[in-house]
Amino acid sequence: MKPIHTQPSRPATTPASRFSSPRWALASLALSTLLASLGASVAAVALPTLAQALDTSFHQVQWVVLAYLLAMTTLIVSVGRLGDLMGRRKLLLVGIALFTLASLLCGLAPSLWLLIAGRALQGLGAAVMMTLTLALVGETVVQEKTASAMGLLATLSAVGTALGPSFGGLLISGVGWQALFLVNIPLGLLTLWLAWYSLPVRQVPPKAQTIRFDITGTVFLALTLAAYALAMTVGRGSFGGLNIALLLAALVGGALFVRVQSRAVSPLIPLAVFRDKSLVSGLATSALVATIMMATLLVGPFYLSITLGLPATFVGLALATGPAVAALAGVPAGRLAGRFGVQPMRFAGLATMALGCLMLSLVPPALGSAGYISAIVVTTLGYAFFQTANNTAVMADVAAQRRGVIAGLLNLSRNLGFFTGACVLGAVFASAAATNGITHASPEAVTNGLHTTFAAALAMAVLAVVIALKCRVPERLDEVEDTPGQV
Known part of the structure; x- marks a missing residue:
């Protein structure tokens, strides 16, 4: 990544001057983030309904969730590159419109x-929205406000995640499953209108207009990511022959993608960017942290319901604690990163997450829900600090x-972490709580599964700290041109 240089911005205009305030522009980005996050979390609660x-099986209906996640994951880098070439504001408007029509x-x-x-x-619309909101922060707020803006986006993302299940349940019981999706239409139109009138219009540089979009690289990357994501999710709880075949396909696809990129005239991802140690550090730690956070979603319900014997209502409230903490901590985390610097807050976040994982790996059932929730609060607080600081550090x-x-x-690293966490830490939990079926596991077995899973998560958190420490000094590169054969 290049050093930060304060340069005069290219003249920008907005379609209506009364909405040209950076606050309105940031509000449109925040709403885009909320919609994309809500779209990911709201559908899961509707699967039984x-x-x-629709008179179908669970294994078929789960594709309602998987289709969204796969489309968002496989195309999230490609839409970012396309935004760089055709204009980020223009593509964001297309993404919001597509999400609304879908x-x-x-x-x-x-x-x-x-x-x-x-x-x-x-999911394709959400990929555009999640990626370009991050990319557009630098065009909507002054540099010293970047961390606070990233904190706001993190807050809205957490709000969408926390609100989805409860909001979806209310809509299903009160109106019907169709309302889960139709409610996005007025919200999407509001976001589209606000983005149209508030985001600055910037001319795409002449050089970018002459660069061809890498369709071949896009296809190879999408197929590779789809194979990996499916390898981590299919199999009905076991990692069998199909999973291995998909994982091998992902490895072959990844190798072919690198080969294609090294020879492309205008590569989708210029491979030289991975020589930047600070970028690699940011992406690697983001993936590890997402893997850890997925464990809280996987293991928590079983521990709360089987070991602690809580009814479903209280389980839901306990599970909402994490997203609620992330939502409340997002903006303060951004302000702290702006005041003390992103690197100290990044380390503080990772260290706090490690402490939370240690607590979860040792928490005794005798402490009840208070013991579990306090550990989740610590873990999620660390996540909020890390996420805001890391996003700011990578994008600055x-x-x-x-x-x-x-x-x-950056978004891809997080999504791959979620998929990996669901598979790897899910397998650790199932193995540690060895039983014929997890729903019939004893409280002791589930407790052992919780402790073992978060011992593994603690190791990942420590690894993230080591990576961040070793790569804390950026390797400054001259600007990398889009030329063939860059490695």
């Missing part, structure tokens, strides 16, 4: 497969023409 309403298709879908198709289109030094693709890589 959808299976009954929500209409989902709400009116008469069959499961049309609903899945609509969710895939929603990026050249303007690369903000989209780097933001895509």
Whole structure:
């Protein structure tokens, strides 16, 4: 990544001067983040209702969730690069419009497969929104406000995650499953209108207009990521032959992608950017942290319901604690990063997460829900501090023409961490709580599974700290041109 240089910005305009305040622009980015996050979390609660309403099995209806996540994960880097070439504001408007229209298709879908198709289109729109909101922060706020803006986006992302299950449950019980998607239409139109009138219009540099979009690289990367994501999710709880085949396909696809990129005239991802140690550190630690956070979503419900014997209502409230803490801590974390610097807050976040994992690996059932929730609060607080500081550190030094693709890589690292956590730490938990079926496991077995899983998570947190320490001094590079054969 390049050093930060304060340079005069290219003249920018907005379609309506009364909405040209950076606050309105930031509000449009925050709403985009909220919509994309809400879209990911709101559908899971509807799966039993959808299976009954559409007369299908659980293993088929789960594609309502998987289609969204796969589309978002496989294309998130490509849309970032496309935004760099055609204009980030323009592509964000297209993404919001696509998300809104796809929500209409989902709400009116008469069959499961049309609903899945609509969710895939929603995921594509969400990929655009999640990536370009990060990339556009540098164009909407002054440099000293960047950390606070990142904190606001992190807050809205956490709000969407926390609000999804409860909001979805209310809509299903009060209106029907179609309302889960139709409610996005007025929200999407509001976001589209606000983004249109508030985001600055900037001319795409002439050089970017002459660069061809790397379609071949996009296809190879999408297929590789799809194979990896499916390897981590399919198999009905076991890692069998299909998972191994998909993982091998992902490895082969990754090797072919690197080969294609090294020879491309205008590569999707210029491979030379990975010589930047601070970028690699930011991406690696982001993936590790996401892997850890997925464990809290996987293991928590079983520990709370089986070991502690809590009813479903209290389990839901306890699980909402983490996202609530992340939502409340996002903006303060941004302000602290702006005041003390992103590197100290990054280390503080990782160290706090390690402490939380240690607490979860040792918490005795005798402490009840208070013991578990206090450990989750510590872990999630560390996550909020790290996420805001890391996002700011990664994006701050990026050249303007690369903000989209780097933001895509940052989001991709987090998504891959979630998929990996679901598979790897899920397998650790199932193995440690060895039983014929997890729903029939004894409280002691589930407790052992919790402790073992978060001992593994603690090791990951320590590894993240080591990576951050070893790569804390950025390796400054001259601007990397989009030329063939860069490695």
